[in-house]
Amino acid sequence: MTITGSINLPGDKSISHRALMVASLSPQISTIKNLSDGKDVQSTEYCLKLCGISIKNGLNNVKLIKGDTFSSPSKELDCGNSGTSMRLLCGLLASKGINATLIGDKSLSNRPMERIIKPLFERGVDIKSINSLAPIIIKKSVLTGFKYKNKISSAQVKSAILLSGLTATKPTYYHEPILSRDHTEIMLKNVGVTIKKANNGICLIPPIHALRPLNIEIPGDPSSAAFFAGAASILPKSTLILKKILSNPTRFEFFNIIKSMGVDINLKNGKNVAGELVNDISIKQRKLLGIHIKESKIPSIIDEIPMLAVIATQAIGKTMIKGARELRVKESDRIKAIVINLRKMGACVEEFEDGLTITGPTKLKGANINTFNDHRIAMAFTIAGLVAEGNTILDNYDCVDISFPDFFNKIKMLVK
Ligand code: S3P
Numbered sequence: 461m462t463i464t465g466s467i468n469l470p471g472d473k474s475i476s477h478r479a480l481m482v483a484s485l486s487p488q489i490s491t492i493k494n495l496s497d498g499k500d501v502q503s504t505e506y507c508l509k510l511c512g513i514s515i516k517n518g519l520n521n522v523k524l525i526k527g528d529t530f531s532s533p534s535k536e537l538d539c540g541n542s543g544t545s546m547r548l549l550c551g552l553l554a555s556k557g558i559n560a561t562l563i564g565d566k567s568l569s570n571r572p573m574e575r576i577i578k579p580l581f582e583r584g585v586d587i588k589s590i591n592s593l594a595p596i597i598i599k600k601s602v603l604t605g606f607k608y609k610n611k612i613s614s615a616q617v618k619s620a621i622l623l624s625g626l627t628a629t630k631p632t633y634y635h636e637p638i639l640s641r642d643h644t645e646i647m648l649k650n651v652g653v654t655i656k657k658a659n660n661g662i663c664l665i666p667p668i669h670a671l672r673p674l675n676i677e678i679p680g681d682p683s684s685a686a687f688f689a690g691a692a693s694i695l696p697k698s699t700l701i702l703k704k705i706l707s708n709p710t711r712f713e714f715f716n717i718i719k720s721m722g723v724d725i726n727l728k729n730g731k732n733v734a735g736e737l738v739n740d741i742s743i744k745q746r747k748l749l750g751i752h753i754k755e756s757k758i759p760s761i762i763d764e765i766p767m768l769a770v771i772a773t774q775a776i777g778k779t780m781i782k783g784a785r786e787l788r789v790k791e792s793d794r795i796k797a798i799v800i801n802l803r804k805m806g807a808c809v810e811e812f813e814d815g816l817t818i819t820g821p822t823k824l825k826g827a828n829i830n831t832f833n834d835h836r837i838a839m840a841f842t843i844a845g846l847v848a849e850g851n852t853i854l855d856n857y858d859c860v861d862i863s864f865p866d867f868f869n870k871i872k873m874l875v876k
Contacts, residue, residue, distance in 0.1 A: 466701035471678030484527035488673040498863040500542035507537040530556040551620030557600040605630025613759040615640035635661030646735040679706035690767040692743040707737040713760035748775035755783030766840035772818035782815040792832035826850030835862040
């Protein structure tokens, strides 16, 4: 089997959530092209509509948003499986003086929310939950200035705190140990918000008057692209071009790492779209060597680790991924999910509290995969199944709809 051809990918999920939220702040009409069609982004759209924001489908796959009309929703805001919707909306709605209850599915209802509840409470938000888990109840409050030094690098927490500061009476300072994805900062600056570097961190300065509308074409999602790049890295004689992919350095480390492992990667047609780097990425399969991944790189590859672990099974020697404890609190415990499934396929894996090592190369065997209803586990192990001997069967394939409903069609189109 080999993978060849060229594809466009749906809009980046992280930028899509933020685009809807930031557009909802402007009284003028915003336009968003190539919004992610995954269920997670639909959750954000659904919640914003319940909060009084007008979001309509225009021609040519463009969303039209008319905002600055927030009102308290008459029912619970169901964020589904989406941690980004729940955490960012808490910050955004707090800044708009909204009373709301945010709920989620079984997975989301078990994910840690203290990371946003505690700082938002400290800055004056009336926010409550039981055991720091969803449902989360927020009530209208008056917000002042705030300084927060986070111990973990989390773009969701950073974004929640920044968005909560939009209507505060004084500045919001935020510091994180390693820079996490910075799409919120880039996008807010684009619509007229002042965000500056300060004390080794950042500072958002209110007051924020009516924001400019957002007009954006969302670049292809590098986290979805990683599954195709992964297939092209391990299927013999593959050559693939991924078009218009977001190449923001806080999201691009996966491609740098597989290049260091031996994959032939080249970038073309680089440009800057609304402050975000975008490139066409060409990928050619080559012999792979294992790699020791520095802990400082983990925040920039956090969503790509399931795919990276699968690639590592085909590389000569040991690949080490440590300092990735956050993987245990994603849509599933991803360390456990990767280890269980790779072992089923015959790979040589060692599990640690904060990561794993994989020693290769191993000829994988087809297996019954437990996806733990996690979209990224389902997609990574679909790619593992392509290089395995025998059949690989996923216990749930619908979960890919969370980020990438067209995933299986695109794979079928490109794999020969
Ligand atoms: C995201 C941030 C990351 C990432 C998630 C999307 C975002 O989560 O894993 O898929 O859009 O801000 P954390 O903030 O929990 O690291």
